[in-house]
Amino acid sequence: xxxxxLRVWVIAVPMxxxxxxxxxxxxxxxxxxxxxxxxxxxxxFSLTSSLSxxxxxxxxxxxxxxxxxxxxVIVVASAVALLLLIGSMAGFALSHLRFRGSRALFLCFxxxxxxxxxxxxxxxxxxxxxxxxxxxxxxxxxAYVAQFLPFTIFxxxxxxxxxxxxIMDAARIDGNTTYGVYRRIMLPIGRPALLSVGILxxxxxxxxxxxxxxxxxxxxxxxLMVGVTSLRGQYSDDIPTFASGVLIAALPVLVxxxxxxxxxxxxxxxxxxxG
Amino acid sequence: MPLRGSPSSVRPAETGRTxxxxxxxxxxxxxxxxxxxxxxxxxxxxxLAPYVLLAPAIAIVVAFRLVPLLMGVNFSFTGDGERDGTxxxxxxxxxxxxxxxxxxxxxxxGLLVLLxxxxxxxxxxxxxxxxxxxxxxxxxxxxxxxxxxxxxVLVGAIFNLLLAFDGPFNAALGNTGIDPVDWLGDPDxxxxxVVGVHVWATFGMALVVFLAGxxxxxxxxxxxxxxxxxxxxxxIWHVIVPGLSRTIQxxxxxxxxxxxxxxxxxxxxxxxxxxEGSTYLPEYYIWVQQGEMNRPALxxxxxxxxxxxxxxxxxxxxALLRRAGREH
Numbered sequence: 001x002x003x004x005x006l007r008v009w010v011i012a013v014p015m016x017x018x019x020x021x022x023x024x025x026x027x028x029x030x031x032x033x034x035x036x037x038x039x040x041x042x043x044x045f046s047l048t049s050s051l052s053x054x055x056x057x058x059x060x061x062x063x064x065x066x067x068x069x070x071x072x073v074i075v076v077a078s079a080v081a082l083l084l085l086i087g088s089m090a091g092f093a094l095s096h097l098r099f100r101g102s103r104a105l106f107l108c109f110x111x112x113x114x115x116x117x118x119x120x121x122x123x124x125x126x127x128x129x130x131x132x133x134x135x136x137x138x139x140x141x142x143a144y145v146a147q148f149l150p151f152t153i154f155x156x157x158x159x160x161x162x163x164x165x166x167i168m169d170a171a172r173i174d175g176n177t178t179y180g181v182y183r184r185i186m187l188p189i190g191r192p193a194l195l196s197v198g199i200l201x202x203x204x205x206x207x208x209x210x211x212x213x214x215x216x217x218x219x220x221x222x223x224l225m226v227g228v229t230s231l232r233g234q235y236s237d238d239i240p241t242f243a244s245g246v247l248i249a250a251l252p253v254l255v256x257x258x259x260x261x262x263x264x265x266x267x268x269x270x271x272x273x274x275g
Numbered sequence: 276m277p278l279r280g281s282p283s284s285v286r287p288a289e290t291g292r293t294x295x296x297x298x299x300x301x302x303x304x305x306x307x308x309x310x311x312x313x314x315x316x317x318x319x320x321x322x323l324a325p326y327v328l329l330a331p332a333i334a335i336v337v338a339f340r341l342v343p344l345l346m347g348v349n350f351s352f353t354g355d356g357e358r359d360g361t362x363x364x365x366x367x368x369x370x371x372x373x374x375x376x377x378x379x380x381x382x383x384x385g386l387l388v389l390l391x392x393x394x395x396x397x398x399x400x401x402x403x404x405x406x407x408x409x410x411x412x413x414x415x416x417x418x419x420x421x422x423x424x425x426x427x428v429l430v431g432a433i434f435n436l437l438l439a440f441d442g443p444f445n446a447a448l449g450n451t452g453i454d455p456v457d458w459l460g461d462p463d464x465x466x467x468x469v470v471g472v473h474v475w476a477t478f479g480m481a482l483v484v485f486l487a488g489x490x491x492x493x494x495x496x497x498x499x500x501x502x503x504x505x506x507x508x509x510x511i512w513h514v515i516v517p518g519l520s521r522t523i524q525x526x527x528x529x530x531x532x533x534x535x536x537x538x539x540x541x542x543x544x545x546x547x548x549x550x551e552g553s554t555y556l557p558e559y560y561i562w563v564q565q566g567e568m569n570r571p572a573l574x575x576x577x578x579x580x581x582x583x584x585x586x587x588x589x590x591x592x593x594a595l596l597r598r599a600g601r602e603h
Contacts, residue, residue: 007507012410015401019411019418022475025433028443032436045443090332097325105329112340114589116536118558119582122565122574123346124339146339153332177317178324207426209540214566225428229544232432239436246432250425257424261417264424268480269487 026250033243040240055244059231065245067220068227075137075212075223076205079144083152083201084194086145091156092186096168097178106157113150121214128215140215140223144205152197155270159193160186196263196270199256203264206252224249344582350575359572367576376548377577380555383466384584387534387556390470394530398478399523402485403515406492416486420479427540430476435459435545438468462553465546469554472545473538480533481526488522527592535585557581 032040033055034048060066093099094106124143125134133139167189171181187194212223222230231245257264354363371377401419405412422430438444438458445455458468496518500510516523539558546554548563557577564574 008410011404015404015409015415016411018401019415022418022422022479025437029433029436044441045446086331086335089328093325093328097328099325102325105333108341109332109336112336114585115340115344116532116558116581116585118536118539118561119578120340120343120347121561122571122578123343123350125565126346126571127339127343142335142339146335149332149335150340178321178328182328203424207424207428207540209426209428209543210562213543213562225426225540228428228432232435232544242432243436246429250429253424253426257421261420265416265420265483268483 029243029246032240033247035240037238037240044239055240056248058241059244059248063227063231063241063245065224065227065231065248068222068224069248071137071216071221072206072224075140075144076202078137078141079148079205080198080201082141082145083148084198087149087152087156087197088187088190088194089182090153091160091190092182094153094157095160095163096165096181096186109150109153113154117147117211121210125214135216135218135221137221140212140221143211143215144208147211148201148204152201155197155267156190156193158270159190163189192263195260196267199260199263200267203253203256347575347578350572351579353572355570355572363572367573368580370573371576371580376552376555377557377560379552380557380560383554383556384535386466387470387531388588390474391527391531391534394474394478394534395481395523395526397474398481398526399485400511401478402482402489403511405482405486406489416483419482422476423479423483425476427473427476427537428544430472431541431544434472459546460550462551465550465554469538469541469545470534473534473541476541477530477533477537481530484526484529485519485522488519492518524593524597528589531588531592532585535581535588557584 031048032044034051034053035044036050036052036054039048039050060069090109094102094109124146128134128139128143133142163186167185168181171185176184207225208223209225209229213226216222216226219230228245228249231242351367352362352364353359354361354366398419401415405415409415436442440455440457440460444458448455456464459465492515496514497510500514505513535556536558538556539562542548542554542556542559543562548555548559558581561574561577561581564570564577
């Protein structure tokens with residue numbers, strides 16, 4: 001009996017240590033963000049005594065993270081709304097309507113899922129520049145939609161495939177057109193999937209740096225993540241302000257994670273097990 | 276379902292006509308009843324509905340993913356700068372493989388392949404322990420998964436603070452009497468550091484996938500193994516690994532793809548490819564050539580190489596793991 005116990009702790013203690021190691025970096029950063037510069041230079045590990053919000057205010061206003069934050073919110077909200085609309089329309093059509101080429105189309109979308117952004121970024125920049133979309137909000141929004149649409153279609157299709165066709169037949173007998181079925185039946189029924197896919201897409205877009213770095217070269221168009229990277233150079237001697245910027249950028253993600261952990265994990269594993 | 280008889284196969288020499296007249300004829304041909312004009316337009320709308328619903332998705336995927344993919348391959352055979360637009364054959368590829376930075380990038384891919392089993396085994400083992408209900412198991416999933424939702428840029432920024440020469444990492448080492456390490460400044464160490472941070476940030480993702488895989492595992496097999504007195508390593512090797520072969524295969528492929536395509540943020544923030552170009556990966560090389568050197572054609576060649584690399588890695592892993600799965 002004792003030997004068994006011992007064995008359990010051989011596993012449990014490292015796992016608990018790893019859990020601490022997972023959380024500690026963020027705690028450390030939050031602690032630094034609250035310190036004054038003087039306090040940080042004296043001792044970077046001690047618990048902050050000041051609980052000063054000055055760094056956050058500095059990062060938000062004088063560094064301009066507020067502006068970048070607004071840019072990110074505009075772009076991410078638009079991209080997610082478009083992704084959900086276009087993705088659910090396509091997912092409904094691919095799962096419940098019969099038409100020529102539906103299977104081939106689905107396979108095309110699936111194949112597009114495996115094209116990484118790095119592989120198409122050079123010509124994409126040229127396509128965007130040629131169509132006047134470079135360095136504009138619509139351009140970045142479209143780039144995000146294009147990047148995450150195959151994934152969205154894939155998940156929406158597999159969600160709608162699980163909904164019996166009889167529901168649609170019944171709605172048709174009641175006099176609905178295909179569009180009516182989409183709007184009155186499929187959109188409301190798809191809410192759980194839309195929530196899960198929407199949150200995942202919001203995370204992907206919010207966290208992205210490569211696409212926005214490529215698509216939004218001018219400083220006033222920077223998204224928050226690009227803003228944080230530029231902070232590094234400007235405030236290399238002011239670590240507490242830098243840490244505050246990191247904290248500001250992480251906060252929306254933290255909130256989403258706290259409230260929608262289940263949906264995020266569901267979205268990821270739905271892609272995994274059905275792939 | 277009215278969409279069944281969609282007749283583009285019965286569309287002989289009508290190519291000169293507009294879509295509208297075609298659609299009208301179609302309706303008449305497949306519907307022998309007396310059609311009122313309203314019914315015709317209603318039916319046409321119904322028939323076109325799937326295409327209307329799919330049109331935006333098709334347009335976006337074609338214009339911003341498939342066309343750029345083909346353009347990119349095409350670009351890679353043209354010149355940069357003065358030779359812009361002219362065909363140069365394989366010149367870009369030759370230059371690519373002469374470039375020591377790109378060679379380092381490829382060597383680093385090799386390193387990633389070697390480290391891959393570790394990056395899969397860690398979440399796999401942790402998921403196993405959580406599944407076997409190690410004390411505290413209800414909270415581990417959420418805690419471990421949490422860094423996976425953070426942006427690589429933020430993870431990189433946080434670890435820049437932690438790994439600073441006088442930061443917490445070296446302070447902890449100092450307490451055990453080990454000299455401070457220059458985690459990001461030493462060319463022999465920096466790549467391992469970055470990969471380590473990547474694994475720290477992403478193992479939760481694989482863990483969640485593994486846990487989903489466990490929910491499909493037949494629990495009676497585990498009980499049987501336990502009754503037979505199998506040890507934990509034996510259970511893992513003879514019951515869990517074969518039972519989860521599909522999940523393991525999936526995690527292998529996605530982890531490799533993640534290492535090849537989602538370390539940009541970390542590299543950008545933590546090392547910028549340095550020190551001495553030791554932390555280059557193909558994806559970072561593409562960015563530098565495109566965004567900083569203004570060499571889009573060379574960058575396209577590197578993109579094509581990355582794409583082929585991913586295809587090869589993906590297919591090889593699937594083949595390998597299929598065979599391993601069959602032997603069991």
